[in-house]
Amino acid sequence: MRTARMENGTVTMTLGEVDRLARRVLTQHGLSGDHVDAVARTIVAGERDGSASHGVYRLLVAVNTLRTGKVDPAIEPIITRPAPALVKADAGGAFAQLAIERALPVLVDSARTNGIAALAVNRCIHFAALWPEVEMVVAEGLVALATTPSHAWVAPAGGHRPLLGTNPIAFGWPRPGGSPFVFDFATSAAARGEIELHRRAGKPIPAGWGLDADGQPTTDAQAALDGAMLTWGGHKGSALSIMVELIAGPLIGDLTSAESMAWDAGAGASPYGGELIVAIDPAGFLGPAAAEHLARAETLFGAMAAQGARLPGARRHANRAVSMEEGVRIPSALHRDILALLDTGG
Amino acid sequence: MRTARMENGTVTMTLGEVDRLARRVLTQHGLSGDHVDAVARTIVAGERDGSASHGVYRLLVAVNTLRTGKVDPAIEPIITRPAPALVKADAGGAFAQLAIERALPVLVDSARTNGIAALAVNRCIHFAALWPEVEMVVAEGLVALATTPSHAWVAPAGGHRPLLGTNPIAFGWPRPGGSPFVFDFATSAAARGEIELHRRAGKPIPAGWGLDADGQPTTDAQAALDGAMLTWGGHKGSALSIMVELIAGPLIGDLTSAESMAWDAGAGASPYGGELIVAIDPAGFLGPAAAEHLARAETLFGAMAAQGARLPGARRHANRAVSMEEGVRIPSALHRDILALLDTGG
Numbered sequence: 250m251r252t253a254r255m256e257n258g259t260v261t262m263t264l265g266e267v268d269r270l271a272r273r274v275l276t277q278h279g280l281s282g283d284h285v286d287a288v289a290r291t292i293v294a295g296e297r298d299g300s301a302s303h304g305v306y307r308l309l310v311a312v313n314t315l316r317t318g319k320v321d322p323a324i325e326p327i328i329t330r331p332a333p334a335l336v337k338a339d340a341g342g343a344f345a346q347l348a349i350e351r352a353l354p355v356l357v358d359s360a361r362t363n364g365i366a367a368l369a370v371n372r373c374i375h376f377a378a379l380w381p382e383v384e385m386v387v388a389e390g391l392v393a394l395a396t397t398p399s400h401a402w403v404a405p406a407g408g409h410r411p412l413l414g415t416n417p418i419a420f421g422w423p424r425p426g427g428s429p430f431v432f433d434f435a436t437s438a439a440a441r442g443e444i445e446l447h448r449r450a451g452k453p454i455p456a457g458w459g460l461d462a463d464g465q466p467t468t469d470a471q472a473a474l475d476g477a478m479l480t481w482g483g484h485k486g487s488a489l490s491i492m493v494e495l496i497a498g499p500l501i502g503d504l505t506s507a508e509s510m511a512w513d514a515g516a517g518a519s520p521y522g523g524e525l526i527v528a529i530d531p532a533g534f535l536g537p538a539a540a541e542h543l544a545r546a547e548t549l550f551g552a553m554a555a556q557g558a559r560l561p562g563a564r565r566h567a568n569r570a571v572s573m574e575e576g577v578r579i580p581s582a583l584h585r586d587i588l589a590l591l592d593t594g595g
Numbered sequence: 596m597r598t599a600r601m602e603n604g605t606v607t608m609t610l611g612e613v614d615r616l617a618r619r620v621l622t623q624h625g626l627s628g629d630h631v632d633a634v635a636r637t638i639v640a641g642e643r644d645g646s647a648s649h650g651v652y653r654l655l656v657a658v659n660t661l662r663t664g665k666v667d668p669a670i671e672p673i674i675t676r677p678a679p680a681l682v683k684a685d686a687g688g689a690f691a692q693l694a695i696e697r698a699l700p701v702l703v704d705s706a707r708t709n710g711i712a713a714l715a716v717n718r719c720i721h722f723a724a725l726w727p728e729v730e731m732v733v734a735e736g737l738v739a740l741a742t743t744p745s746h747a748w749v750a751p752a753g754g755h756r757p758l759l760g761t762n763p764i765a766f767g768w769p770r771p772g773g774s775p776f777v778f779d780f781a782t783s784a785a786a787r788g789e790i791e792l793h794r795r796a797g798k799p800i801p802a803g804w805g806l807d808a809d810g811q812p813t814t815d816a817q818a819a820l821d822g823a824m825l826t827w828g829g830h831k832g833s834a835l836s837i838m839v840e841l842i843a844g845p846l847i848g849d850l851t852s853a854e855s856m857a858w859d860a861g862a863g864a865s866p867y868g869g870e871l872i873v874a875i876d877p878a879g880f881l882g883p884a885a886a887e888h889l890a891r892a893e894t895l896f897g898a899m900a901a902q903g904a905r906l907p908g909a910r911r912h913a914n915r916a917v918s919m920e921e922g923v924r925i926p927s928a929l930h931r932d933i934l935a936l937l938d939t940g941g
Contacts, residue, residue: 331710331879331880331882332708332709332710332711332876332879332880333679333680333708333709333710334679334680334709334710334711334712335709335710335711335879335880337880362678362679363678363679363680363681363709364677364678364679364680364681364713365678365680365681365711365712365713365873366680366711367710367711367875369880392841392842392846404902404904405899405902405904406904406905407902407903407904407905408899408902408903408904409902409903410902412895412898412899412902412904418835420834420838422838422841430837430841432831432834432838434831434834481828481831482827482828482829482831482832483828484905484907485778485780485827485828485832486828486831487904488766488778488780488907489764491776491895491899491907492766492768492778494892494895495738495768495776495892495895496738496875498891498892498895499877499888499889499891499892499895500738500875500877500880500881500888501880501881502880502881502884502888505891505892505894505895507894507895507898508891527711527873529713529842529846530678531845531846533677533678533681534677534678534681534683534715534846534847534848535846535847535848536677538848542845542846542848543845545844545845545851545854546840546841546844546845546851548851548853549758549837549840549841549844549845549851549853552758552853553751553754553758553837556750556751556754556755556756556758557753557754557755558750558751558752558753558754558758558833559752559753559830561830561834561837
């Protein structure tokens with residue numbers, strides 16, 4: 250495998266090289282069929298968009314999960330429609346990506362017919378960001394909201410022991426002729442991957458990210474990983490995190506973060522459970538006036554930019570443009586760790 | 596009008612007395628028909644549940660809006676169904692409450708049929724909290740999410756001029772045999788009513804709530820009211836606030852907070868625009884297994900309580916129980932201001 254350039258502790262790779270590396274690693278560790286495409290696509294997209302915690306670093310996470318035997322590497326998802334505006338994708342214990350890719354066209358179709366529709370992705374192993382599926386729905390001209398629990402890593406506001414997941418919420422809005430408005434953030438003070446990257450780098454974490462195993466505030470990354478992460482935004486962030494547990498857990502017949510953690514039983518696999526994706530068709534409420542009203546949203550975005558406020562997702566799309574031209578830079582140590590997976594798999 | 600007891604600068608009233616006072620004030624200032632019932636019910640509910648900023652204080656706000664002539668005091672809402680899972684309630688420039696009350700049964704019916712459904716309340720004057728309608732949906736055994744823009748009072752993260760509304764998000768989850776899990780919070784650092792109550796009391800506001808007209812941080816309530824409020828939770832809270840602008844503004848063909856402010860043109864009326872309410876039927880995804888999965892949510896709530904974390908909405912329901920037994924205490928100065936409205940209306 251060619252690795253294009255090495256300098257200053259980084260390795261520069263084209264997106265094609267990242268894709269081939271990801272496929273080779275995943276295949277060698279037993280992932281098969283269309284799952285390889287779907288998972289590699291997500292990892293390339295994360296690296297391409299400048300997300301250190303959701304790019305090739307996730308190959309280590311995915312391989313670790315494959316090694317635990319907690320993920321089915323081959324099963325095909327089953328798509329059903331339990332109600333006119335509901336879609337269900339049973340991933341059967343596989344990684345989430347393929348089930349999502351197969352079910353999204355059904356969700357989009359249902360949203361166009363009914364005005365609004367919801368997709369439950371069930372029984373999936375989840376290690377990825379949510380914005381890839383949000384962007385896929387938005388590319389069809391629809392508004393999208395996605396969320397998923399994770400493992401019980403985060404203490405609720407007022408508590409001190411892990412109970413909630415990092416429970417991301419992602420939202421996307423179509424912008425005719427421009428990059429979509431998309432945000433995707435954890436309801437924890439930081440993403441777990443960010444804390445893991447601090448640990449790898451030997452750096453302290455900011456105050457407010459975590460508690461140690463005794464429930465005391467800590468800036469030690471390992472201590473926070475062993476203790477409890479904190480929610481973002483105090484009791485409001487905690488309330489949103491609980492909402493995520495409920496609507497992407499029991500509401501869709503799937504696990505809470507605490508149940509996912511119990512299922513893992515110390516194996517160290519990625520979270521197991523469900524994801525909820527809601528799609529709304531602007532033409533549903535607006536009919537032929539949709540374009541006129543979407544233009545008013547552009548006025549809002551313009552007013553934000555005029556006072557120097559950053560649009561969520563703008564940095565990701567700027568990174569994307571650079572990555573497609575110049576490739577991506579991966580820390581050499583991380584690159585070595587990934588290449589080492591090629592010697593140990595199969 | 597009998598006012599039960601006065602002591603220590605407060606007036607104690609039964610909920611029945613609050614209701615009669617509210618109806619009398621609203622009627623005297625021109626509100627008519629079923630609007631009086633619907634608006635009074637919301638104000639009584641706020642006072643009953645211990646919300647100082649959404650109780651009888653809002654009578655001053657409602658009367659102020661009636662006096663501006665910016666609200667239609669009598670028009671009947673029109674309910675339509677633009678798509679199988681969408682409901683539209685055109686309030687026609689009236690207060691939101693009656694349109695919501697009339698449309699909610701249609702929303703609930705659509706959610707039961709389709710699994711998920713959305714209600715757009717359009718062209719309404721909005722001064723109330725969102726949890727009353729969320730509780731109404733939840734009382735039918737459904738999950739509910741509600742949101743609305745307001746006036747452009749809040750600066751986006753990274754900006755310094757008002758553009759966004761206080762943009763509350765409310766969510767409710769049914770709990771068999773118990774008070775529902777319901778939260779309702781502003782995506783601004785504080786509700787505007789809270790800042791107004793600080794101003795009335797001559798108290799400084801906490802740091803982080805507002806900027807003065809020059810874009811500088813301030814703890815002066817009036818300066819923040821004249822300048823810009825801040826979003827809660829930094830760029831994540833700001834992102835959620837923008838989402839609210841989009842999904843309860845252009846997506847439903849209604850005004851953004853900046854457009855509402857422009858429409859007001861300095862009159863000082865409450866915000867004018869739309870509200871989006873989404874309802875999901877747990878039986879849609881779960882069928883007869885719904886009860887079993889709702890029981891897993893109770894396990895989550897139990898685990899929160901076990902580590903001392905407060906459940907959102909619990910304080911409101913505790914206040915409600917006390918208010919129904921003992922009545923409510925209203926600051927004497929506020930009570931006098933409300934009684935004064937009876938001398939100036941009609």
